[in-house]
Structures are given as structure tokens and as C-alpha cells.
Amino acid sequence: MRAEYVNPFLAPAQNVWQRMLGQELDLDEYAMMSEQVTTEDITAIIRVRGLVEGHVLYGFDIDTAKAVASVMMEEEVEEFDEIALSALGELANVISGNAATELSSAGFYCQISPPQILQAPGFRYTDTNNQQILVVFDSDLGPLHVRIDLAERPDDETLDWNWQQMYKHNRHAR
Numbered sequence: 001m002r003a004e005y006v007n008p009f010l011a012p013a014q015n016v017w018q019r020m021l022g023q024e025l026d027l028d029e030y031a032m033m034s035e036q037v038t039t040e041d042i043t044a045i046i047r048v049r050g051l052v053e054g055h056v057l058y059g060f061d062i063d064t065a066k067a068v069a070s071v072m073m074e075e076e077v078e079e080f081d082e083i084a085l086s087a088l089g090e091l092a093n094v095i096s097g098n099a100a101t102e103l104s105s106a107g108f109y110c111q112i113s114p115p116q117i118l119q120a121p122g123f124r125y126t127d128t129n130n131q132q133i134l135v136v137f138d139s140d141l142g143p144l145h146v147r148i149d150l151a152e153r154p155d156d157e158t159l160d161w162n163w164q165q166m167y168k169h170n171r172h173a174r
Contacts, residue, residue, distance in 0.1 A: 004106060005052055005150040006133055012098035013137060013146060020091060021071050021141060028138040033147065037125040037132065040145055041065060042085070043118045044092035045125070050110030052103055054150035057125070058092040058115075064142025071141065080119065089115040108152070 010027070017025035040059030048054055060068065065088060069077040072087040092115045100112050118125075132149040 002152075004108065005103070005152075006135075006148050008099040008102035008106070009056060009095065009146060009148055010135065012095050012102065013135075013144065016091065016095045016098060017137075017139065017144070020094065021068060021139075023071075023139045023141055025137045025139045025144065028136045028143065030133060030135045033132045033134045037147055037149075039118050039120055039123040039125055041119070041121040042080070042088060043120075043123075043125075044089050044115040045118065046092060046096045046115050047113035048096075048100070048110050048150060049113070050108070051153055052108045052110045052150050053153050054148075056092075056096055056099075056149070057145075057147040058088075058095070059145035059147070060088060061142060062121075064144065067141040085117045085119065089117050 014025045017023060037057060039057070041062040042060045042065045044058040046056045046058075048056060065080070065084075066077045068091065069080070069084040069087045072091065073084065077084045093112075096112045096115075100110055103110050132147045135146045135148070137144040137146065
């Protein structure tokens with residue numbers, strides 16, 4: 001996996017964590033992983049489409065998820081309801097939005113989907129295309145696991161995808 005696809009997620013993760021949660025987020029470890037992913041207690045899945053395609057998964061253990069949601073909601077979270085889960089999704093969405101901007105600035109135009117939240121620890125998520133990199137960050141709130149599975153769209157599909165996006169943009173601009 002190319003560093004140009006991974007690095008745009010690392011600095012935004014640290015910056016957004018600091019800005020939204022008031023905590024430092026430190027790189028702890030990273031490793032290449034197989035195509036099958038086992039989810040954390042709570043996982044936010046972002047689909048990336050464009051010149052770079054794949055998935056980014058943000059995994060939280062239950063204690064980290066409660067701590068993060070509590071800070072974001074400014075009240076103690078004991079049980080996860082839709083609002084608490086939405087807070088975690090919003091964090092993942094903001095990180096990915098910043099990363100998509102960095103990717104686009106580097107010439108890799110892409111779009112991100114709204115996050116899908118899985119509350120299913122140990123779920124084997126196999127809808128991935130490539131080998132992934134797992135980056136584990138640590139903070140006073142607990143660890144954040146970021147799995148990045150991105151690859152450049154094959155050349156024969158790139159022209160068609162660019163044309164479709166230009167068509168959609170021009171149609172909406174009228």
C-alpha cells in the first residue's frame with residue numbers, strides 16, 4: 001500500500017482527536033494485515049470511492065468508545081444509544097473528510113461515504129480489496145485502531161469514473 005494513501009489519514013486523526021476531544025493521540029504501532037478484518041467492539045466503516053478506492057475502519061474498544069462519546073456529548077455515557085454511536089461516527093467522518101481533502105490536494109480525487117457503525121466485536125469484515133495497514137494510536141481516552149484498505153482505481157476504470165463525476169457536476173450546475 002502506498003504511503004500517499006495512508007499518510008493523509010494519520011495527521012488528520014491526530015489533529016481531529018486533539019481539536020474535538022482535547023487529547024493527544026500518539027502513534028503506538030502499525031502493521032500490514034490480511035484481507036479479512038476482525039472488528040473492534042465498535043467500528044466505524046468509511047467507504048472511499050474515486051481515483052483511490054477502498055475502506056477505512058476506525059475501531060474502538062468499549063472503554064475508549066464510552067470515553068470518546070462522553071467527551072463529545074459532554075455527559076457520561078453508560079450505554080450506547082443512537083446519539084452516542086452517532087458521535088463516534090461523526091469523529092470518523094471528520095477525520096476521513098480531512099483525509100479526503102488531503103488526498104484530493106495530492107491529485108487523488110475521492111469521495112467518502114457516511115460512516116456505517118458496527119457494534120459487533122469480532123465480526124469478520126471481508127468486503128476489502130487489498131491488504132490493509134493497521135495503525136494503532138493511543139491516548140488518555142484509550143486506543144484508536146485505524147485500518148486502511150485503499151488502492152488506486154485501475155487505469156481502464158479511471159477515465160470512465162472521471163467522466164461520470166464531471167457529468168454529475170455539470171448537470172447539477174445548470
